Amino acid sequence: MRLHKLQKILEEKNLKCAIISNTASIFYLTGYDYISTDIGNFVALVYCDGVPTLIVPLLELYRAEEKIKDIDVVAYSTTFTGDKIIKGNLKDAIFSYVHQNKIGLDIQNTSSTFYNYFNKYEIVDLSKDLSLLRAIKEPEELELIKKAGEITSASMKIAQDKLTNSEVSEKQLAGIIDMTMRSEGAEDYAFPSIVAFGENSAFPHHVPTDKIIKDGQNAVIDIGARYNNYCFDSTRTFIKGNNLEIKKIYEIVLEAQIEAIDRARDGVKAAEVDLAARNIIEKSGYGKYFIHSTGHGVGIEVHEYPPVSPTSDAELKENMVITVEPGIYLKNKFGVRIEDTIIITKKKPIVLETTFKYL
Structure with a gap:
């Protein structure tokens, strides 16, 4: 995993919290690859106060847990409840982990619907930082x-x-x-x-x-x-x-x-x-x-x-x-x-x- 690289970006920008919804960046940072034919944001990586949490749809919970072992994985569902399942949609799940007023977002790779989730927050754009991070290959x-x-x-x-x-x-x-x-x-x-x-x-x-x-x-x-x-x-x-x-x-x-x-x-x-x-x-x-x-x-x-x-x-x-x-x-x-x-x-x-x- 490359979460230490995200942590460095947050330190440089004096941020304690970032929410990443771009599936390519999530894969780069965690190793989890979300595959969907639908258009929109259905997964999110919440990284707040140095703690990463991957939020996925319920049908992806088992696969996500199998793919990544070192960070917490939780699911959201409007129908089912249970261990590691948050009742509600993706927005509800994200907000249960965000306790800061200032957050980092990858704005260029975020849908307008997802961006509007955070209209009450001070937003810092991480787009260029994440793009450059991924551009230089290991x-x-x-x-x-x-x-x-x-x-x-x-x-x-x-x-x-x-x-x-x-x-x-x-x-x-x-x-x-x-x-x-x-x-x-x-x-x-x-x-x-x-x-x-x-x-x-x-x-x-x-x-x-x-x-x-x-x-x-x-x-x-x-x-x-x-x-x-x-x-x-x-x-x-x-x-x-x-x-x-x-x-x-x-x-x-x-x-x-x-x-x-x-x-x-x-x-x-x-x-x-x-x-x-x-x-x-x-x-x-x-x-x-x-x-x-x-x-x-x-x-x-x-x-x-x-x-x-x-x-x-x-x-x-x-x-x-x-x-x-x-x-x-x-x-x-x-x-x-x-x-x-x-x-x-x-x-x-x-x-x-x-x-x-x-x-």
């Missing part, structure tokens, strides 16, 4: 991300083989990729796999369809495995047959990506990495077709701190893990994106490649 975290990368690599190579040797639709290929991730040891994908052929590849977040790739078209495959709750993110652009225009755009994107990766190291502003990629694409005359940021942090969540964008104020630190993923998107024609996940060091970054990225 050695065991880096190993889990590398393992997620190995699983992603196996899936990407299968996808490349299917594109070369089979007639396959976007949906079918996405299904094969997801099955491969599971068979290689992932508990899930980090995000729904993106498989886009031809003109569909001009949509950065395309949802796979029944479209089958044709000769002369490209395929953009953006995938990532989740292994022991750590994510990976990789994109490759493949071409079936030959297309000189796609190759031209590919070389521009590849040059932009290499330039940005070379710029990324400890002490460099994330915005400078974005600018390095953006300058190459703009000089080639395609600046207006690079329509997203150059990258983002990766860890327990596939998108986390630091943002690698033109407006980012983040400074890269050793052992941060980020993506570098420039792209060019020509509507009704095609898109090209190349993405690697990299580990920041004091020198050149470590590139966690998933498959050969040259056409």
Whole structure:
């Protein structure tokens, strides 16, 4: 557990109490991973006067107790009562443990409903502190991300083989990729796999369809495995047959990506990495077709701190893990994106490649 890191933040801010509701931060601090398809706040970590308490729905009580042994776990229920069960909802349970007028909240990762629970309290925002805390990875975290990368690599190579040797639709290929991730040891994908052929590849977040790739078209495959709750993110652009225009755009994107990766190291502003990629694409005359940021942090969540964008104020630190993923998107024609996940060091970054990225 990493609760001592939260305690240090509270001491620096002269706080005695924090309530954390973001499930990724709760996992980072305690090792408990709450899995739900619902949207909202259903669990909370209350850390007051140096005492941590994890509050979960009743149906999660046994699993939470199994996952973490060193802190108190209680459940809430509007229906049932009993040992370690607080009658009421999450708000009622939290308030039974909070006896301070001033509290810390991770505001950026808190729903408005949850935030409004505390309108009578003086609130100190812990968002940036927790984001930076999670952004600098410990050695065991880096190993889990590398393992997620190995699983992603196996899936990407299968996808490349299917594109070369089979007639396959976007949906079918996405299904094969997801099955491969599971068979290689992932508990899930980090995000729904993106498989886009031809003109569909001009949509950065395309949802796979029944479209089958044709000769002369490209395929953009953006995938990532989740292994022991750590994510990976990789994109490759493949071409079936030959297309000189796609190759031209590919070389521009590849040059932009290499330039940005070379710029990324400890002490460099994330915005400078974005600018390095953006300058190459703009000089080639395609600046207006690079329509997203150059990258983002990766860890327990596939998108986390630091943002690698033109407006980012983040400074890269050793052992941060980020993506570098420039792209060019020509509507009704095609898109090209190349993405690697990299580990920041004091020198050149470590590139966690998933498959050969040259056409």
